[in-house]
Amino acid sequence: MAYFKQLEDRLQDMLALFKKDERWLIVINADPDSLASALALKRIMGRRVQEVGIGHVNEIKRLDNLAMIRYLRIPTRKLIPNLIAQYDRFAIVDSQPDHHPDFDSIKFSLVIDHHPIPESGAYDAPYVDIRPQYGATSTMLTEYLYNLKIRPAKFLATALLYGVKNDTQSFERPFIDDDVKAFKYLTKYADMDIIKRITRSEFHIDWLRYFSRAFYNLRRIGTGLHTHMGKVENPDTLVILADFFMRVHEISWDVVSGVYGDTLIVIYRGDGMRKDMGKMAKSMFGDVGSAGGHKAAARAEIDLNQFEEKIDPEDFVVKKLTKGSRKKMKRIF
Known part of the structure; x- marks a missing residue:
C-alpha cells in the first residue's frame, strides 16, 4: 500500500x-x-x-x-x-x-x-x-x-x-x-x-516595544482577548502577537489589530473548538474588505481610504467585537 x-x-x-x-x-x-x-x-x-x-x-x-x-x-x-x-x-x-x-x-x-x-x-x-x-x-x-x-x-x-x-x-x-x-x-x-x-529567529530586539504596547492596550472580552497596536511598521508583528496571546491560560481566542499604511489589518486566532475565526472575520469585515480563514486562524484587511469620513481604527474594531457595547470589555492591567 x-x-x-x-x-x-x-x-x-x-x-x-x-x-x-x-x-x-x-x-x-x-x-x-x-x-x-x-x-x-x-x-x-x-x-x-x-x-x-x-x-x-x-x-x-x-x-x-x-x-x-x-x-x-x-x-x-x-x-x-x-x-x-x-x-x-x-x-x-x-x-x-x-x-x-x-x-x-x-x-x-x-x-x-x-x-x-x-x-x-x-x-x-x-x-x-x-x-x-x-x-x-x-x-x-x-x-x-x-x-x-x-x-x-x-x-x-x-x-x-x-x-x-x-x-x-x-x-x-x-x-x-x-x-x-x-x-x-x-x-x-x-x-x-x-x-x-x-x-530561534522569531523575534528581533526592536520588536519588544510592540509587546509593551500590546500589553498596555490589552482587553478581555469573555474568553477572548483584544489589543490594538495603532500604526505598525510590519503587519507580521500582529501575527506574532496573536499567536503569543493564544498561549494564555483560559483564553480560547484573540484578535490583534493594527494599521499598516492605509490598511486596517485584523488578525484572529482561536483554539479551534469554540468560535470559528474564519466566520467571525467574515461576519465582522466581509462587507468592507477581504476577510476569512480557517476555524483557528483568520485575517481581515480593510482599506481605510474607502470611508467618506475619517474613522478611528481601534474604535471601529472594538464596536464590531463588542457589537457596540464596550461594557463587555475588561482592562487587563
Missing part, C-alpha cells in the same frame, strides 16, 4: 500544463508554508518548462521567514510589474487569487491551496487543487513529490517540514492524518539543525 494517496489523475492534468517553451512564475504571499510549497512546485516544474521563478507580494520582515530564505536558499523576488512581464504563465500556492489585491491583475493557470474556498466558488483556472481539510499546503506538495517519485533534497525537505510545522503550529491547530504522514516522511531527509536555527 502506498504511503500517500495516489494522485494519478491530478498529476496528468497538472503536468499537461507545462510546456518546454514557457516561463512560469510562482506567486506567493510569503510565509513558511507558501515559501516551501513554491520551492516544491519549482522542483516539480524543473526541466518541464523553460524557466521557473518565485515572486512574493508582501514585504518579508519576519525573522523566521528571512532565516528560512537564507538558510534554505529560496530564490524569491518581490513581485513588481517588470518581473511579471518576464513570464508567460503563473501559478499560485498556499493562497487564492481573491486573497490579495496584488493578485487581481494576474491570470493564474494553476492554483494549489489548503484555505477554504470562497463563497463565490473556486477560481476558474486550467488546474485547481484546493483541499481545506489539510493543515498545510506543504503536505499537499509533499504528496505530489512522492507520487512523482521525487525524493526531496535536504533543503527542500527542510522547507516543507517547517511549512507543515508552522501552519499546523506543531499540530496544535487543526490537521489531518496526511499532515502527520508528511511530517514523518520529511524528517528522514530534513536537516533538523537548520529547523532549530529558523525557529
Whole structure:
C-alpha cells in the first residue's frame, strides 16, 4: 500500500500544463508554508518548462521567514510589474487569487491551496487543487513529490517540514492524518539543525516595544482577548502577537489589530473548538474588505481610504467585537 494517496489523475492534468517553451512564475504571499510549497512546485516544474521563478507580494520582515530564505536558499523576488512581464504563465500556492489585491491583475493557470474556498466558488483556472481539510499546503506538495517519485533534497525537505510545522503550529491547530504522514516522511531527509536555527529567529530586539504596547492596550472580552497596536511598521508583528496571546491560560481566542499604511489589518486566532475565526472575520469585515480563514486562524484587511469620513481604527474594531457595547470589555492591567 502506498504511503500517500495516489494522485494519478491530478498529476496528468497538472503536468499537461507545462510546456518546454514557457516561463512560469510562482506567486506567493510569503510565509513558511507558501515559501516551501513554491520551492516544491519549482522542483516539480524543473526541466518541464523553460524557466521557473518565485515572486512574493508582501514585504518579508519576519525573522523566521528571512532565516528560512537564507538558510534554505529560496530564490524569491518581490513581485513588481517588470518581473511579471518576464513570464508567460503563473501559478499560485498556499493562497487564492481573491486573497490579495496584488493578485487581481494576474491570470493564474494553476492554483494549489489548503484555505477554504470562497463563497463565490473556486477560481476558474486550467488546474485547481484546493483541499481545506489539510493543515498545510506543504503536505499537499509533499504528496505530489512522492507520487512523482521525487525524493526531496535536504533543503527542500527542510522547507516543507517547517511549512507543515508552522501552519499546523506543531499540530496544535487543526490537521489531518496526511499532515502527520508528511511530517514523518520529511524528517528522514530534513536537516533538523537548520529547523532549530529558523525557529530561534522569531523575534528581533526592536520588536519588544510592540509587546509593551500590546500589553498596555490589552482587553478581555469573555474568553477572548483584544489589543490594538495603532500604526505598525510590519503587519507580521500582529501575527506574532496573536499567536503569543493564544498561549494564555483560559483564553480560547484573540484578535490583534493594527494599521499598516492605509490598511486596517485584523488578525484572529482561536483554539479551534469554540468560535470559528474564519466566520467571525467574515461576519465582522466581509462587507468592507477581504476577510476569512480557517476555524483557528483568520485575517481581515480593510482599506481605510474607502470611508467618506475619517474613522478611528481601534474604535471601529472594538464596536464590531463588542457589537457596540464596550461594557463587555475588561482592562487587563
